[in-house]
Ligand code: AMP
């Protein structure tokens with residue numbers, strides 16, 4: 565747990581997010597500012613700033629995140645497809661430095677992204 569980290573407060577339930585899926589190592593909840601009909605964030609319960617940091621310190625949890633994203637997509641009926649995005653670093657738009665995968669779906673998604 566990292567003090568003053570919003571997503572650590574979600575994990576501890578000091579603040580209660582809109583949870584859609586949970587495992588022993590991951591938590592998934594709805595994004596407060598959805599960019600698609602389904603916009604869910606999937607996070608590790610352990611605090612790591614980026615997906616690369618998570619891979620270096622807890623590689624099995626990277627697989628847990630991918631599996632959780634797939635479970636969320638199935639639960640949300642995203643059989644037509646979804647995007648799993650890890651914005652990494654400020655220039656890529658990362659604003660919360662507790663790693664999170666965005667599960668986006670329910671509409672067609674442009675490529676390349678902006
Ligand atoms: P990123 O910009 O990739 O770091 O993503 C951070 C995401 O966290 C954004 O999509 C925000 O809308 C989302 N977010 C920020 N605060 C909250 C909150 N209190 N509950 C749910 N999602 C949030």
Ligand code: ZN
Pocket residue numbers: 565566569570571572573610611612661662
């Ligand atoms: Zn954290």
